[in-house]
Amino acid sequence: MPSGAPQSQWREWLQGAKLQLVVMAAAIVIIMLFFSVMTDWSYLSPRNISNLFRQTAITGILAIGMVFVIISGEIDLSVGSMMGLLGGVAAILDVWFGWPLPLTIMLTLTAGFLLGLWNGWWVAYRKVPSFIVTLAGMLAFRGILIGITDGTTVAPTSDAMGIIGQSYLPSMVGMVIGVGGLALYFGWQQKRRAMRQQYELPVPPMHTSLMKSAAMGIAVLSIILILNDYRGVPTPVLLLATFLIIGTFIANKTQFGRRIFAIGGNIEASRLSGINVEKTKLAVYAMNGFLVAVAALILSSRLGAGSPSAGNIAELDAIAACIIGGTSMAGGVGTVIGAVIGAFIMASLDNGMSMMDVPTFWQYIVKGGILLLAVWMDSATKAKR
Template sequence: MSTNTELVQNKQKVKWIAFDLRAYTMIAALVLIWILFTFLSGGSFIEPRNLSNLFNQMSVTSVLAVGMVLIIVAGHIDLSVGSLVGLTGGVAAILNSTYDWNAIVVFAVTIAFGALVGLWQGWWVAYRAVPAFIVTLGGMLIFRGVLLGISDSRTISGLSDGFKTVGTGYVPQEWGIVVGVLAVVVFTLLLVLKRVSRKKFGFDIEPMVLSLLKIVLVSIIVFTFVLAMNDYKGIPIPIFVVIFLAIIFTFIAKNTVYGRQIYAIGGNPEAARLSGINIKRRTLMLFVLGNTLAAIAGILLTARVGSATVNAGTMYELDAIAAAVIGGTSLLGGAGTISGAIIGALVMASLDNGMSLMSVETFWQYIVKGGILILAVWMDIYSRQRKNKG
């Protein structure tokens, strides 16, 4: 009897360890990329100034990837977010520069505009049964055309300092430390609540040693990040926005009924429908959330560049999809995490930044990122096939 109990316990330990190995594979790959570029650049890659630029570069893709994860998890795709980034950035720039609107009001109106666009696209997908691929492909062309029209195909500059601060400002160093402490406390609290909840409902609980190891690892990562950023100018405001949105949407995905229903829809739409989930309403809200995030990304990009251009956001939809997939989101639906997408965006930005630092030709950058994307999709398909055979 005791032997059987020990076998069960050992199997559970192996399960948790295997889960963590899969979850942190991308982190290991990221560390290897950083080590490689640090060595090749003579240490320039990990200098605080370059890391600050790196995190700034990844911010727009990260915000888009956060929304893209949920859309892909539900079995859809959104090809319009890049053009929507350009359009919302153009709208924000016109309101702030041409009409002299206050930056805060401009942000609110632009985000609301993004939500309305999402409502329009989501309506076609959810209530008119037009495939998301077609709706958002059409949206990609429409939004780019509208941007060309309202901007008269010209760059819109003259943004206020308050507007540009969102894309170029930094969180004060003292506040950065406070944010780091709060991040560790929140992570620890969520981990404890998860353990309590799983124990309450009779589910397996990961070993305490593993939970403590996670807390230590996250603490090291958080404070290393904060100290590195404080060694330059502080945490960039765009990456602070990314962290805030990632926390909010991770909570939505993991701790709300809506989030669980999205994963259920992506995993088995027919079973989700039979269980009483209102698929149309959930799908509509998906695109509202995704396009709202695209509007936020448009504001960040415009503020960082200091102007709105007609080419802003071009190809960003592919970067967002690649970040989500590289981070473990399955194109078949039903699987994916916000944290994985952030890591995927960081991998993409690290490759861009590192190869640019090494003066690698642009065409090689596209080739490398494309190859990594194909490899990531293959790994997802291969792991699913092994799981089904098992």
């Protein structure tokens, strides 16, 4: 939502966002209860919860990049193939050439950034529809991956490479990071509340803020304790949390974030107000490419290999996560936290159906039905507004 929107519109959007979060929270509770009963409560074991969060990390990082693309009024169908290609490149550098891990990471991230720029250049400056540009990228990147790997799996990756996707934080380190992060968040909330009071802006009652903070603290610390009960907080989860915080800050507290919302809401009004639309869209795609590279490193590290089929249809999971999280396909509306929660819902469904040995075709049908339902709800809500 642009900062210049009327206060009534802002309140309406904020209420809708809060309602969306409540609905998603209820959906998570229902999904977990259902799969827990169907798996004799093994679904809620610390080991499976740890695995669930690791699964969420890859889709969640993809969704963080995708949500900015969709908010800007565009789409990216190439992220699955791009992730597979970048993961294949990382595996080749690690296995075939034996490059040190820092150099492999640097080159992979740079390649992701450049591939994102490539997509963004065609969309922003050549005016080719993003659907066509990224559809072409989806085919081309997959073809390049098959070509450079000769259609074979590149394995096994080194132990150093495994640190990215297979390592865990020591229990004490995870707890210290969690408590420190909560302390910083609560301090920022108090500072924000004081500033709003200073400028005589509306603030929620103190007891409401305290209840919200207590609930968040209990949730975060409970998750860390559960993860510590297995092996500790997985490194991919720490990366997801880091990019979640950075993405939320960009969306809510920077001019760049406000420009993305403005462009998605009304591109012509944004252009007339002085926003460089082309430059902003180019930056959005570059940022998306960088995050795809991060997800690719985690995927290759977790699999211990680079596979020609890696990242297959991952773009659909990322898009579905954004839409389930409340992002509008029309652009201009969405939240980073909503996209990550949507990714968690998608991962929960995958994990639960796999534990129940649900046939693969049914898994696709269920995920497709949920995606259709989420888009329908978005359309119905927009029509009501």
